[in-house]
Amino acid sequence: MTPLARIIAARIRLSGPMRLDDYMRLCLLHPEHGYYATRDPFGAGGDFTTAPEISQMFGEMVGLALAQAWLDQGSPAPFTLAELGPGRGTLMADILRAIRGVPGMREAAQVVLVEASPHLRRVQRETLGDISHLDDAAQLPQAPLFLVANEFFDALPIRQFRMGGQGWAERVVTLGPEEGLALGLAAVDGQGAAPERILRPAPQGVIREFCPAAGPIVSALAGRIAAHGGCALVIDYGGWDGQGDTFQALRRHRPEDPLAHPGEADLTAHVDFAPLAWAARAAGARVSCMATQGEWLLRLGIAQRAQRLAAAGDGGAMAALHRLTAPGEMGHLFKVLAFWARHAPVPAGFEPLDDDADDA
Incomplete structure (x- = not known):
């Protein structure tokens, strides 16, 4: 025990x-x-591997998608660039590198990470330097907000x-x-x-199943975006209005009984994207159709990016592309949802929900 x-x-x-x-x-x-209070769970030496740890291409695509949304909304400055549950800080580091090529964006960005784990906060500072941390998404500034949540909602109780x-x-x-x-x-x-x-x-x-915390978090984010502009990308495994027992544990990269080793295994559940979409819409944001991670990344040009990296000598680029986009890998299990300011164009790689488009 x-x-x-x-x-x-x-x-x-x-x-x-x-x-x-x-x-x-x-x-x-x-x-x-607690699991997140005591360890670094990511990568080969941890219990699971997330998309940003597989390849820089994932963070680059996320960064460019947020950059396009920022440009489409008139390049607001300053603005909040935020991540929920940022792990080691790898995704945000790749996003920041990607947006450096967008004139004025990096200078206007005020980077904020929402992280509950003191241990992971230390790791994130080692990766990113002096950045701001918050305990809760409701504490984010009332300002234009461009945000990503990758494998965040699956860990909510x-x-x-x-x-x-x-x-x-x-x-x-x-x-x-x-x-x-x-x-x-x-x-x-x-x-x-x-x-x-x-x-x-x-x-x-x-x-x-239902997640009591998910709706209020999305409402807080979408309320800021509706009032001040911005865009949020939610990337996670799950589906639309699903049911069934998805409560699970992962330890040393293997599934196990969620009651077997409390505090020593990662506990998650599949994300139900439908209530997230309805919460965002009720708070005044526009909402996308849910896309699979694979189709979304391919629409953004990740295949072309992988080919360029491979041509430049990156021997793992094509294998990473397969893992991120193939249906039998992460491509179909992981989904992507966006919500954004009502006055703005649809973010890159998405289509609006039909009933949302009607009253945009």
Whole structure:
């Protein structure tokens, strides 16, 4: 049993079963034993590899997409260039390199990283130098905002509900045999326990998830963009209005039981992009159709960039292109959503939602 597992078991013995979102929050962000508080999880020596760690091309495409949106909106200066959950700072470093070729953009950019982990903040400063950090997206300045969130929303704590013979019940973490952690079910606590779309009728055995924090974060971002201009890119694995059990753990690049090693494995769930889109639209932003990462990167010209790098002697460029865009790799599992200021053109690589385009 890990040190954090013992803490969680003691809390359950004292207060009863623990909601899944509370369990995830402790596992990821406990100040002493939390996953992100104690380690660098990225790359071959960690537990998983993100797109920016695979190739500089990913960050270059993101940077150029944000640069085009900035130009399309009249090159506002100053503006906030932000990233949610920036990992080692690799993506932002590649974005900053890409935008140096855009006259005036780097000088106008005020770089802000939203990061909860003190350990990762130190790593990001080593990568990027003296940059500003915030604890929460709601603290971002009221100013033009150009932002990326790559593999951020998948790490936000979720709740799960299962339809049984007596109706909906919430999945919780409880104590199983020999005091080990186990999943159980608890009665749904009133009508306000989850959004109506989650607790709508369903066949027995169906599991639905929702992320309580995701909507408010998107609302805060889209509200700033609607008021001051800008564009946000959300890149993550997931789908549109999906259902099912996607709660998962990754440790040493291998899947494992999410209850097996609390604090020592990355815990995530697939992102449901539909409520993110509706939250952005309700806050006054325009919203894109969801694109796969592969098709979006190819529309931006990543294949041509890979060919140029390969011709210049980069032996890994074409393999990286395949990993980032191929359907059997990251190309289809990962999706991209954009929301932006209503007066502005559609960002590069996207199409607007049909009903959004009608009232633009």
